[in-house]
Amino acid sequence: MRRGHVHSGGWAGGAGGAVWLADLSGSSPVVGSAPCGRRWRAAQRHGGLWAPVPPPPRMAMRQLPYFCRGEVVKGFGRGSKELGIPTANFSEQVVESFPSDIPTGIYYGWACVGNGDVHKMVLSIGWNPFYKNTKKSVETHIIHTFKEDFYGEILSIVITGYIRPEKNFDSLDALISAIQEDIEEAKRQLDLPEHLKLKEDNFFICQKAK
Ligand SMILES: Cc1cc2nc3c(=O)[nH]c(=O)nc-3n(C[C@H](O)[C@H](O)[C@H](O)COP(=O)(O)O)c2cc1C
Numbered sequence: 001m002r003r004g005h006v007h008s009g010g011w012a013g014g015a016g017g018a019v020w021l022a023d024l025s026g027s028s029p030v031v032g033s034a035p036c037g038r039r040w041r042a043a044q045r046h047g048g049l050w051a052p053v054p055p056p057p058r059m060a061m062r063q064l065p066y067f068c069r070g071e072v073v074k075g076f077g078r079g080s081k082e083l084g085i086p087t088a089n090f091s092e093q094v095v096e097s098f099p100s101d102i103p104t105g106i107y108y109g110w111a112c113v114g115n116g117d118v119h120k121m122v123l124s125i126g127w128n129p130f131y132k133n134t135k136k137s138v139e140t141h142i143i144h145t146f147k148e149d150f151y152g153e154i155l156s157i158v159i160t161g162y163i164r165p166e167k168n169f170d171s172l173d174a175l176i177s178a179i180q181e182d183i184e185e186a187k188r189q190l191d192l193p194e195h196l197k198l199k200e201d202n203f204f205i206c207q208k209a210k
């Protein structure tokens with residue numbers, strides 16, 4: 001897979017509208033966003049029942065879809081070992097570059113490693129209350145089985161929807177179950193045309209052309 005350089009600032013056409021991409025420095029992250037109105041679901045499938053869910057923070061929805069690109073760095077190594085759900089972490093610089101009006105929480109969207117294929121993903125933004133992290137992290141679980149790790153590669157993501165706030169849990173099993181439900185919810189949502197169209201966004205095509 002190709003490593004490294006990410007193009008500098010400029011406008012990129014996208015299914016969700018024009019997107020400003022800003023190269024934050026040297027080989028690191030390119031981030032950007034395109035505001036796009038979205039109606040929010042009033043209910044969420046939950047263990048076979050339809051349960052009301054709190055409305056998403058309005059700020060989050062105004063910022064979506066949100067495009068972000070940066071290097072994959074090491075985290076605490078818990079994703080694979082403790083949860084069986086690996087999560088690729090962005091560097092501190094990318095995390096700090098996230099707009100403050102994208103609230104912490106659990107999101108879904110599309111992801112691509114290097115110039116590889118685009119896959120569905122779920123994303124956690126925040127402090128992982130279960131683990132009481134002291135630093136904010138942005139972690140992507142790509143819904144795909146990779147043959148090997150991809151630390152140091154460039155991960156490109158577009159966040160298209162919000163699932164829920166971050167929570168604390170009574171047990172590791174409860175956290176794992178919640179993440180598995182998030183994955184199922186993401187798979188369903190991403191098949192909807194409004195999210196599916198972002199899989200083909202120029203943001204990913206540009207990355208492939210490099
Ligand atoms: C879809 C998804 C949902 C998550 N939800 C929570 C959550 O509600 N509470 C929490 O403490 N951590 C949550 N996490 C974060 C995990 O705790 C974190 O990915 C794990 O600690 C691995 O971190 P590491 O990659 O730094 O080792 C979530 C992660 C994902 C991918």
Ligand SMILES: Nc1ncnc2c1ncn2[C@@H]1O[C@H](COP(=O)(O)OP(=O)(O)O)[C@@H](O)[C@H]1O
Binds near residue numbers: 144
């Ligand atoms: N489907 C996947 N989604 C995310 N990362 C994956 C996936 N498959 C393999 N990986 C690799 O696993 C790493 C994350 O594993 P994890 O145990 O959470 O470690 P860390 O805490 O260092 O992020 C990623 O950085 C990536 O290199």
